[in-house]
Amino acid sequence: MGKKSATVVLAHGAWADTSSWGKVVVLLQSDGINAVTFRLPLTSLADDVTALDKVLALVDGPVVLVGHAYAGAVIAATHSAKVRALVYIAGLAPDQGETVADVFNRYEHDEKAPKLAPGDDGLMWLAPEAFGIAFAQHASPEEQKALAAKQLPISPAAITVPVERPLWKDVPAWYLLAQHDHMIPEKTQRFMAERMNAHISAYPVDHLPSVTAPELVATVIVDAVRFVDG
Template identity: 40%
Template sequence: MKIIRFVRAAFVMLALAALAGAMAVSPAAAKPLPTIVLVHGAFADTTSWDGVAANLRGRGYPVVVPDNPLRGPGYDAAAIEKTLGGISGPVVLVGHSYGGAVITNTHNPNVKALVYVAAFAPAQGEPVALALDPIRFPGSQLLPPALQMKVVDDAHAFGGKNLDAYIADSSFHKVFAPDVSDATAATMLAHQKSLAVWANLEPSGPTSWSSTPSWYLVSANDTVIPPAAQRFMAGRIGAHTSEVQASHVALVSQPGVVADVIAAAASS
């Protein structure tokens, strides 16, 4: 009988220990990963994030890649906020290039971290064009004849027309994406979306980075937004800053490095 009682007591103790361990582990295991929202920049579309999105999904993160209208920081931020409104739980909001100006003007309480990838991070009242000031930050090749203008149909503009900027076919690979293959550059060119000229001139609104932790990945070989401008903006917003030896499109040429920075922000 003593042996039976001993075995029963030992069994109860083991069961209680297993239950306690399960209770200790379950909350952490059940904690959902944040949703990663990737906002593309000018002269690109959602496909520019394909490599990064696939990498992050492979790590278990839910990823959303909304369309950025490229009409101006205020208008575009409102479009991204509609996407964020449909997401429950924490969000890491990521912007590439002009997409950085958009996430700077986006405000949603679920956004727990911001990630800038070779991106504009304007202060309140600043247009993104200030970061391309050739006196303070020389080196951008995003100038005519590489940069071209055209009149486009735009239902949201006065008179239904707008003046947009785009990169000439002959300059796209060299200026925008010099570190990708010819085939990849051709695919990117086929997906190029033009940017309203006004988007570069519109003063930025209240900044999301003022109250949200931020990360910044500088592209050290960028010929669109000079690296000096990127470092200045990263320092000004107090971002966790790292660098990659890549062109303006590190998200395409080195998606794993970009995904690592986003994952670091997501796990902070």
């Protein structure tokens, strides 16, 4: 029996859902890599980590954990010993004692960034037009409409709690830096990626390259899998 190859577990960010990983999953599977997606409740950071840990408990063998945007905080909060590498896709990476909001707001956003505030239901939604302006401006109009329709809102409770010691201090990290991101400034992404000593790949992509540049996303993930598989 040879060593078991790593499984890729993909965590979606706020205002997205599991379908945002669809193209990447197909590419990983065509490369012979097992990939798993799951739904984050986005109700609190603790709830999201619980959802992640339930998925990790079902995976046999080592894991490469991938997080988009907000989910960067989620993937670094698990204590699972199965996780051998972290991959951030335009991901947020608060350090111990910081909140997601702290790092999200570290540097000034540009004029295309949407104004974020809780709605009447207490949750933060993205206006439909924001998907074409800031979230996935490189996607087709049809994809932008679908993303807006399927978006999962996030609770302010998920982004306002200080995190514990993040896992990126203990396992290697990869970071896809999105240079045309209007949700998380490029400068903010670079600060977090360099602080983690991550393997950085910078590309002229938007905030959701899993949809608009899936080949680039898959390449970064495969690099981490090959590293873990030795």
